[in-house]
Amino acid sequence: MNDKDISQLLDRAEFLANTNSLWGAAFVLRLQRLGVTRFVVSPGSRNTPLVFALAELPGHAVQVVVDERSAGFVALGWSKASGKAPVALVCTSGSALGHYLPALIEARYSHTPLVVISADRPPELQECHAGQTVDQAEIFGHYVGGFYAAPLPDFSNWDAMQTLLDSAAQFWSGDRALASVHINQPFRDPLTPGVPDGSDTFLLKDLLDLRSFLCEVPTVASEVQVSELSDSHHASLLIIIGPQELSWTHFSRAQSALKRLAKMDGVVIASDGVSSVRFSGIPSVAAYDLVLRQKDMLDALRPERIWLIGDLPTSKPLRAAVAHWNAPVVSFQADDDQRHAGIDLPWTVAPIKSLEHAIEGIDVSDTEFKSRWMEAEQFQQGAIQNAVAECVNLDCLREWQLPRLLVPRAPEGTRFLIASSMPVRDWEAFAPSGEFSIDVFSNRGANGIDGLISTAAGMALEDPERPVWLIIGDVATQHDLGGLATLAALPGTVTIWLINNGGGRIFDFLPISGVSFDFERFYHTPPQLNFAGLAEGVGLGYKQVKNVSDIKRIAESSEQKCLVEILVDSESDQAARRALTEPGN
Numbered sequence: 001m002n003d004k005d006i007s008q009l010l011d012r013a014e015f016l017a018n019t020n021s022l023w024g025a026a027f028v029l030r031l032q033r034l035g036v037t038r039f040v041v042s043p044g045s046r047n048t049p050l051v052f053a054l055a056e057l058p059g060h061a062v063q064v065v066v067d068e069r070s071a072g073f074v075a076l077g078w079s080k081a082s083g084k085a086p087v088a089l090v091c092t093s094g095s096a097l098g099h100y101l102p103a104l105i106e107a108r109y110s111h112t113p114l115v116v117i118s119a120d121r122p123p124e125l126q127e128c129h130a131g132q133t134v135d136q137a138e139i140f141g142h143y144v145g146g147f148y149a150a151p152l153p154d155f156s157n158w159d160a161m162q163t164l165l166d167s168a169a170q171f172w173s174g175d176r177a178l179a180s181v182h183i184n185q186p187f188r189d190p191l192t193p194g195v196p197d198g199s200d201t202f203l204l205k206d207l208l209d210l211r212s213f214l215c216e217v218p219t220v221a222s223e224v225q226v227s228e229l230s231d232s233h234h235a236s237l238l239i240i241i242g243p244q245e246l247s248w249t250h251f252s253r254a255q256s257a258l259k260r261l262a263k264m265d266g267v268v269i270a271s272d273g274v275s276s277v278r279f280s281g282i283p284s285v286a287a288y289d290l291v292l293r294q295k296d297m298l299d300a301l302r303p304e305r306i307w308l309i310g311d312l313p314t315s316k317p318l319r320a321a322v323a324h325w326n327a328p329v330v331s332f333q334a335d336d337d338q339r340h341a342g343i344d345l346p347w348t349v350a351p352i353k354s355l356e357h358a359i360e361g362i363d364v365s366d367t368e369f370k371s372r373w374m375e376a377e378q379f380q381q382g383a384i385q386n387a388v389a390e391c392v393n394l395d396c397l398r399e400w401q402l403p404r405l406l407v408p409r410a411p412e413g414t415r416f417l418i419a420s421s422m423p424v425r426d427w428e429a430f431a432p433s434g435e436f437s438i439d440v441f442s443n444r445g446a447n448g449i450d451g452l453i454s455t456a457a458g459m460a461l462e463d464p465e466r467p468v469w470l471i472i473g474d475v476a477t478q479h480d481l482g483g484l485a486t487l488a489a490l491p492g493t494v495t496i497w498l499i500n501n502g503g504g505r506i507f508d509f510l511p512i513s514g515v516s517f518d519f520e521r522f523y524h525t526p527p528q529l530n531f532a533g534l535a536e537g538v539g540l541g542y543k544q545v546k547n548v549s550d551i552k553r554i555a556e557s558s559e560q561k562c563l564v565e566i567l568v569d570s571e572s573d574q575a576a577r578r579a580l581t582e583p584g585n
Contacts, residue, residue, distance in 0.1 A: 001579050007397045010375075012047045014369045018190055018193075018194075018195060018196060018197035018199065018284070019153045019154065019197055019199045020048075020049040020153050020156075020188070020190070020197070021049050021053075021059060021193045021194075021221055022153075022190060023049060023153035023161075024049030024050045024052060025052075025053040025056075026158070026161075027053070027161065027165070027185070028050065028053040028054055029053075029066050030162060030165050031088065031115070031165060031235040032337070034165060034166065034168075034173070035085070035169065035172065035173055035550065036086045036087075036088050036115055036172070037084060037085070038061060038075075038078055038079075038085065038086070038087040038088065038461075039054055039057070039062045039063070039088045039089075039090060039402055040062075040063050040064075040065055040071045040074050040075045040078070040087060040088070040089050040090070040458075041054055041059060041062060041063070041064050041065070041086070041090045041091075041393075042065055042066060042067070042068045042089075042090070042091045042092070042096060042226075043064065043066075043092070044091065044092020044093070044096060044119070045092060045132075045191060046092045046093040046119035046120065046121065046132070046187060047090055047092045047093075047117075047118075047119035047131050047187075048187075048191040048192065048193070049119075049153075049158030049191060049193075050090050050117065050119065051090065051528045052193045054090065059459065060461075061489075063078075063452075063461060063490060064488075065486050065490070067099070067482045067485075067486065068091050068096045068097070068099035068100060068481050069099040069100070069103075069451070069454075069482065070104065070451070070454040070457075070480070070482045070485075070486040070550065071089060071091075071099075071100075071454075071486075072089060072099065072100040072101075072102065072103025072104065072114070072451070072454075073102070073103045073106075073450075073452070073454035073455045073458060073480070074454050074455070074457050074458035074461070074486060074490070075087040075089050075103065075114050075453030075458060075562070076086075076103045076106060076107055076112055076443070076454075076458060077441075077454070077455035077456060077457065077458025077459040077460075077461075078457055078458035078459065078461045078462060079113060079114065079458075080110075080112055080441050080455075080458075080459060081415060081441070081458070081459035081460075081461070081462040081463075081468075082462045083134075084111070084112060084178055085113075085330065086113040086114070086115050086172035087113075087114055087115065087458075088114075088115040088116075088117055088500060089114060089115065089116045089117065089133075089253070090117045090118075090119075091116075091117075091118055091119070091435060092118075092132070092232070093118065093119050093120045093121055093132050093133060093134075093136065094117050094132035094133065094134055095132075095134060096118075097116070097118045097134075097136055097139060098139065100114075100116055100140075101143070102448065102450050102451055103451055104116070104140055104143045104144060104180055104508070105143055105445075105446045105448070106443045106445045106446045106448060106451070107143075107180045108142075108143045108144070108179070108193055108444065108445065108446075109445030110444065110445030110446075111178045111179065111445075112178065112180070113171060113172035113178040113179060113180055113181075114181075114362070115168070115172065115180070115181055115183070116140070116144070116180065116181065116182040117183050117185060118182065118183070118184050118185070119185055119186070119187055120130070120133075120136050120184050120186040120187070121133045121186060122152060122187070122188045123152075125184070125533065130138075130304050131566070135182060135506065136184050136484060137149060137180075139182070140180075140182055141377075143242035144179065144180045144181055144182045145171040145179025145180060145181055146167075146168060146171055146179075146181045146182075147181070147182045147184070148164050148167070148168050148182070148184070149184050149258040150164055150183055150184060150186070150570055151164075152187075152188065153187065153188075159287065163270040163493065164183070165183075166579055167457070168181045168183060170207045178302040186582070188277070195465065196386060207237065212400040212503065226250045235266055235279065235304050235364060235365050235366035235369065236267075236268075236302075236303045236304045236305070236364060236366040236369035236458075237266060237267045237268070237272065237303060237304070237305050237306075237307065237362065237364050237402055238268050238303035238305075238306050238307070239258075239261065239267065239268070239269045239270070239306075239307045239309065240270050240272075240306065240307065240308050240309070240312070240313065240318070240322075240328075241269060241270065241271040241272055241275045241277045241278075241284070241309050241310065242272050242275065242309060242310030242311040242312055242313050243272050243274040243275060243310055243311055243313065243442065243444050255282070256461070257356060257384070258277070258282055258359065259282050260359075260416065261359060261362065262282050262283045262284065263283075264362075264364055264370075265364070265365070265366065265369070265370050265371075265423075266364025266365050266366040266367070266369055266370065267362070267364055268285060268303070268314075268369065268370055268371065268373045268374075269282065269283070269284040269557070270284060270285045270288045270318070271284040271285070271286060271433065272310075272314075272428060273286070273313075273403070273424075273427040273429075273431040273440060274313075274418060274424070274427070274428075274440050274441065274442045274444065275310070275440070276439065276440070277343045278431065278433045278435065278440075279407075279433070279434065279435065279436040279438055279440070280435065281435035284433055285373055285374075285377045286377070286381070286433035287316055287320060287376075287377055287381055287384065287429070288315065288317075288318055288377075289315040289429040289581075290314070290317075290380040290383075290580065291373075291376045291377060291380055291389045291580060292317035292318055292320070292321045292431060293317045293540040293581060293582070297372075297376060298321055298324055298325070299457065300372050301321075301372060301373055301376070302325045302327070303325065303327055303369070304327060304366075305327055305328055305329075305330070306322065306325070306327050306328070306329045306330070307329075307330050307331075307332065307358075308329055308330070308331045308332065309332045309355065310332075310333075310488050311444075313332075313423060313428060313443065314424060314428055314564065315425075315428055315429070318465060329346070329348065330348045330350055330358070331348065331350065332347050332350050332354070332355050332358075333349055333350075348419075370418070371451070373390065383402055383580060384430060384473040384580065386577065387579070387580055388401055388404050388405075391548060391576075392548050395547045395548050395549055396547060396548070396572075397545065397546065397548050397550075397551065397566065397568065398568070398572070398576050398577070399422065399426065399499055399501055399566075399568045399570075399571045399573045399577075400430055400573065400576070400580075401430070401548070401549075402423075402426065402471060402497065402499070402566075403426060403427050403430045403431035403432070404430055404431075404432060405548065405551050405552070405555070406469065406471070406497070406551070406555060407431060407432055407436055407438065408432070408436070409552065409555035409556055410436070410438050410467070410469060410555070411438075411467050411558075412437040413437055413438070413466050413467070413468045414437075414438045414439075414468070414469055415438070415440075415441065415466060415467070415468045415469070416438055416439070416440045416441065416457055416468075416469050416470075416471065417441050417442065417443075417452065417455060417456045417459060417468060417469070417470045417471070417473050418440065418442045419439070419442070419449060419452050419470070419471060419472040419473060419476045420442065420443060420447045420448060420449050420476070420573075421445065421449055421473055421475075421476065421504075421506045422473060422499075422501075422505060422506045423471045423472060423499065424442050424444065424474060427440075427442075427471070429581070433506055433569035443455060447474065449473070449479055450479040450480060451479070451480050451481055451483065452470060452472050452476055452477075452479075452483070453470065453472070453477065453480040453484055453486070453487055453496065454480055454482070454483035454486050454487070456468050456470040456483075456487065456494050457483060457486050457487040457490050457492060457494060459492075460490070460491070460492025460494050461490060461492060461495060462490065464491040464492045465493060467493045467494075467495065468492065468493065468494045468495070469494075469495050469497060470494065470496045470497065471499070471537040472496060472497070472498055473498075473499050473501065473504075474499065474500045474501065474503065474526070474527050474529075474531075475503055475525065475527060476503070477496075477527070477529075477531070478527045478529060481534065482535060484535070484538045484540065484563075485538045487540065487561060488536075488538040488539045488540055491560070492560075492561070493560050494560075494561050494562075495559070495561075495562050495564060496540075496563045496564065497564050497566060498563055498564060498565050498566060499529060499566050499568055500531070500565050500566060500567050500568065501568040501573065502524060502526045502568075502569045502570050503520075503523075503524035503525050503526035503527065504523055504524055505524070505570050505574070507519075507523040507524065508570075508574060525559075531563060531565045532544070532565070534563075535562075535563040540561050540562060540563050541559045541560075541561060541562035541563065542562065542563050542565070543562060543563075543564045543565070544565050544567065545565065545566045545567065546565075546567050551566075566584070
């Protein structure tokens with residue numbers, strides 16, 4: 001919407017009839033000027049002034065999701081797929097707001113900026129048994145970067161509203177760590193556009209300083225202090241590329257330098273499956289999870305210095321090895337939160353912007369360090385490939401094979417979303433490295449298994465023609481059945497690869513599985529669901545997979561929205577998995 005469109009909007013009678021409508025329009029327009037151009041709306045009565053203004057925006061900029069819980073994850077996925085652009089959530093008053101919490105928890109730990117805008121009742125209707133009225137102030141606690149209580153719509157409050165929005169923008173712009181915000185906006189009646197409220201809204205329009213929100217908003221400046229990355233002359237360096245959930249603009253600029261580093265004898269790059277490095281063609285160790293299970297090799301693989309770019313990967317063997325080596329760690333981050341459970345190391349936190357500078361100054365010399373790592377990597381990759389080939393020859397399907405089967409067959413530009421629990425662990429351990437035109441995402445901020453179908457639906461909004469492939473388990477699917485309806489209603493191209501292995505099989509790998517009690521009832525909890533019927537009920541395509549041939553056939557076909565149920569024999573899958581992952585097998 002350009003300046004001419006804005007002026008025409010404010011000249012329309014519907015927006016001039018009452019203060020709420022004009023205020024809602026000015027509110028939305030200011031947000032746009034501050035960089036918020038994507039909106040997910042759950043309509044209600046109290047947020048009518050905002051919905052009426054949003055209805056004037058282009059259709060692709062505003063998506064309607066009835067279920068607020070699903071809407072929160074749609075916004076989360078949309079922001080992640082857009083490169084962490086802010087996405088606004090707009091809801092009515094009352095309990096509706098509370099349903100955003102699960103998505104905001106993930107957003108908080110993955111530094112994804114969501115802008116929650118909740119409509120509210122005016123002060124005189126608080127704490128007096130008025131319908132659909134709850135205490136909405138600071139309802140999300142520390143899971144948002146800031147809470148802002150917006151003033152009631154009134155000409156005298158215009159400057160305050162503008163200042164409030166400008167202040168909130170610090171959480172989604174500039175170089176600081178991104179965070180979500182909650183803006184609570186009360187409205188008095190009348191809420192309906194075109195209904196006079198007795199105020200002189202023409203005077204309000206005349207007195208509004210339109211230039212204040214028609215002008216370009218200054219870029220938020222932030223001071224970046226480059227860490228002292230001393231002692232860059234050392235024999236060996238392990239660079240761990242973690243999940244890409246921070247500001248990766250600076251990392252993208254450093255890719256050419258990483259390629260040069262990858263060729264140095266004393267440098268080893270270990271790339272998480274949820275990072276672009278593993279699939280970029282930059283030589284890296286992908287099977288570190290399996291390599292580091294060989295405890296007798298830990299000392300031979302010890303680096304003198306570790307660089308961590310992003311968060312630590314999921315792998316428990318990697319985290320244990322980092323703690324065992326006790327090497328100095330330089331952590332390139334967008335914030336300074338470097339607490340990692342069970343790891344007490346000398347951390348140096350460097351701003352992500354300093355990565356390029358640090359790379360240019362590295363000098364390493366240990367020629368044996370890299371060869372030891374690469375020999376171990378080649379051995380494990382060979383073992384994985386042999387196991388996959390055996391299954392392909394027998395046409396038998398194993399759950400852990402999926403990354404190997406899907407990555408090479410994904411259409412160009414596919415965005416993968418990998419669910420927590422077993423899917424992300426299998427992806428980290430078994431996804432191939434090489435040059436593939438894919439992007440990979442996961443909700444690993446809080447590691448939850450909820451809202452994943454809705455997250456995939458949100459990712460597809462950024463480019464509806466670009467495929468999104470979600471790999472998810474049966475229990476995680478049960479946690480977001482409402483997301484199936486949301487997915488069916490929104491634009492996009494999404495394939496759900498649903499692994500039906502009879503419930504929470506990750507618990508089979510935990511000590512609790514060896515305790516004698518009703519383990520199936522309390523931990524496996526297999527969903528009693530007809531996934532074919534659920535897909536048909538909301539209008540999604542459905543296919544069932546039992547072997548490798550089916551996977552190949554479906555992966556190479558095209559369907560805009562489809563749920564693919566993969567039937568897995570969990571006992572044989574676990575036996576094959578243990579043969580690969582347990583030392584000595």
